[in-house]
Amino acid sequence: MKIGLFADAHYSSQALTCGTRRNSLSLEKLKAAYAFFAKQGCGLCVSLGDLIDKNGSHDEDVKRLKEVRDVITSSGIETVCLMGNHDAFTFGREEYYRIFGGCEPVGRTIDGLQLIFADACYFGNGERYTPAGGDWKDCFVPDEGAFLASLGESETPAAVFLHHNIDPALPERYRPKNADALFRGINESGLVKAVFQGHYHPGARTIYGDVLYVTLPAVCEHENAYYVFDTKEFTVNPSV
Ligand SMILES: [Fe+2]
Numbered sequence: 001m002k003i004g005l006f007a008d009a010h011y012s013s014q015a016l017t018c019g020t021r022r023n024s025l026s027l028e029k030l031k032a033a034y035a036f037f038a039k040q041g042c043g044l045c046v047s048l049g050d051l052i053d054k055n056g057s058h059d060e061d062v063k064r065l066k067e068v069r070d071v072i073t074s075s076g077i078e079t080v081c082l083m084g085n086h087d088a089f090t091f092g093r094e095e096y097y098r099i100f101g102g103c104e105p106v107g108r109t110i111d112g113l114q115l116i117f118a119d120a121c122y123f124g125n126g127e128r129y130t131p132a133g134g135d136w137k138d139c140f141v142p143d144e145g146a147f148l149a150s151l152g153e154s155e156t157p158a159a160v161f162l163h164h165n166i167d168p169a170l171p172e173r174y175r176p177k178n179a180d181a182l183f184r185g186i187n188e189s190g191l192v193k194a195v196f197q198g199h200y201h202p203g204a205r206t207i208y209g210d211v212l213y214v215t216l217p218a219v220c221e222h223e224n225a226y227y228v229f230d231t232k233e234f235t236v237n238p239s240v
Helices: 021-041 058-075 095-098 143-154 179-189
Strands: 002-006 044-047 079-081 108-110 114-117 156-161 190-195 204-208 211-215 226-230 236-237
Touching: 002 021, 021 058, 021 226, 044 179, 058 079, 058 095, 079 095, 114 143, 114 226, 143 179
Parallel strands: 002 044, 044 079, 114 156, 156 190, 190 211
Antiparallel strands: 002 226, 108 114, 204 211, 226 236
């Protein structure tokens, strides 16, 4: 199966934030991404988080998220939406997925490859991010033991998807507090073949032994920042 991947649309009404984020352009970019995924015959898409950015009022945030939802659902391609820190500091988890009417990350096996979804939208003390906000650099995967155990439960090769960064080549402030333990577990499992991440907007691609770490460049800061992962041929290609 071909899986469409993208990250960090940060869609909002604002034309420019943080000097380089073209937030308001992201909706059109997502339409282009889904047209490309359809042309490629993708059977699944994964949004690697931070679909949305704050707009100044919650009503406006809801309106913008619904616009994104409409692009995703009208594509007809099943999509898994991971929450990023901006999503989780704007919406509670329940409201976010209620607006989508689905799209929750549910693990599955495709072409003999386990797809494992992880969530680091938690503070180091284990508390879930909420719209009350907080320090985005304080991030953590709370179910580390269960996550690592899941890798050992079968002999099936796996790919891991999460918004935050486990790749140690990336700056520490982008990595969950327990990223080193996760990195060791992933690399020592002998099962994980690829880790797909967002969050670090420049993007990156690093290989450790047999494990490929791909960080998607941010949609809000790049053109054509969407990739297709072919689970059979095990290739990961940008759209251009
Ligand atoms: Fe992020």
